[in-house]
Structures are given as C-alpha cells and as structure tokens.
Amino acid sequence: MSNQLYGNDTPAGVKDAKGLHLITQSTPNGQKVQILLEELADVYGIEWTTTLINISTNEQKKDWFLRLNPNGRIPVIVDNSVSPPFPVMETSAELLYLLKFDKDGKFGFTDEFENSECLQWLFFWHGSGAPYQGNLGFFRRAAEKLPFAIERFRKETARVFGVLEIRLSGKYTGEPRDYLAGKGRGKYSVADIGTWTWVKNYSASGYTEEEMKEFPHLVKWVSCIAERPAVKKAIGEKYKNQ
Structure with a gap:
C-alpha cells in the first residue's frame, strides 16, 4: 500500500515524512485541522510535519495528491506511524481521527x-x-x-x-x-x-x-x-x- 501512496512524483517532504504529516493550505477547511493539531501540541506536545501547497495552481489535482485523497481537496493527513501509512481525508473525519491523540478527552467526549x-x-x-x-x-x-x-x-x-x-x-x-x-x-x-x-x-x-x-x-x-x-x-x- 505504501508504494501505491507514494510515487516518484510525490514531493520529498511528503514521501520522507515520519509520524503525522499534514498537507494543507490555510483556508477554512485547512485551518480546522491546523487548529486541532496546535491544540494537541499545547496539551500533549504531539509533533507533526507540514507541507503547504497552493490550491490555486491545482497542485491538489495532481496524481501524487490524488493517491492520498481521490477527491482532490485539502487538507490531508497521512499517519506514517502505522504500517502501511494511513491517509485521512475530509475535515470532520480528520478531526475525529486526531482525537486518538487526545488521551485526556480535552477536545472530545467520553459520555x-x-x-x-x-x-x-x-x-x-x-x-x-x-x-x-x-x-x-x-x-x-x-x-x-x-x-x-x-x-x-x-x-x-x-x-x-x-x-x-x-x-x-x-x-x-x-x-x-x-x-x-x-x-x-x-x-x-x-x-x-x-x-x-x-x-x-x-x-x-x-x-x-x-x-x-x-x-x-x-x-x-x-x-x-x-x-x-x-x-x-x-x-x-x-x-x-x-
């Protein structure tokens, strides 16, 4: 699966990333995931790397991106801490996925x-x-x-x-x-x-x-x-x- 996610056209910063990697632009949708990551960093010290793209150039429509998100929309999270790496698309799904790092339930609910x-x-x-x-x-x-x-x-x-x-x-x-x-x-x-x-x-x-x-x-x-x-x-x- 990892060979299907990353190709020769994948930017090095994405392909070589370890742990959590965020591909984003600071639009309202991108900012959702950016905010939760920053909140989690403040509370738990979690770390991630980021690739910023410019959606006005249709970078998100290129093959390397569509392998990660066939819908061609930012943001995308790739969790490289698991094998094979696991991509997550759709902002609400991404927010819910990141709650796995919220061990004390600061930003979600157990009830x-x-x-x-x-x-x-x-x-x-x-x-x-x-x-x-x-x-x-x-x-x-x-x-x-x-x-x-x-x-x-x-x-x-x-x-x-x-x-x-x-x-x-x-x-x-x-x-x-x-x-x-x-x-x-x-x-x-x-x-x-x-x-x-x-x-x-x-x-x-x-x-x-x-x-x-x-x-x-x-x-x-x-x-x-x-x-x-x-x-x-x-x-x-x-x-x-x-």
Missing part, C-alpha cells in the same frame, strides 16, 4: 450523549453550513455575477447562523451556552473547531456588523475562540504560503 451532541454539531456544519457559506463565497467572487445564486446562498448561510444562535443562546432551553456540545454551558471541542473556521469569516462573506447583531451569542462565540493561543498560531504566519 455517550455528549459525544453524540458533538457529532451532531460537527456534521451539521460539515453538511449544512460549510457548503452554503462556501458557495456564497464562490458566487460572490465569480466573474459572472448571478444574483439569484448569491441571494440563495446568502439566505441559507444566514439561516444556519441562526441555527447556531439558537443553540448558543439557549433560546429553547433557557440556558445560554459557551460551546456547541457538552452538558451545561458546553465544552470547547472539535464541534466548535469544525464550525468556527468558516463562521469567523462572516465579514468576508458579505455580512455587516449591523446584520450580525441578529446573532449576538454567535459573534461572542467567534470572538472567544479567536483568543485561544493555539487558534492564533493555527491561522497565523506558520501556515502562510511563502
């Missing part, structure tokens, strides 16, 4: 129901949030402006922001929350990480501060997570393409 909550909100954003906000960005940047498409994805993105606001505000439970999953006010987890990297870009998605006043608990949640040292590192210069 059956809390874990289910975590999965529900992680999958909610993966399937119902990121596609809308991602398409909104695509059509806003497109050379040919399609007002119907922009308006549709703008409304749907605002709708899922509203779902997150309901959850964080405690509108139907009477108990506001700090985080998406967990008992009481919740606990910072992969559910938050998997959602935050997109939602934080609400301004770039075209929402004004005035419009975001409709989602005060969500805005507070965005600001709170932004202050975490590991988060700052994960979206900072370390992962900028040179």
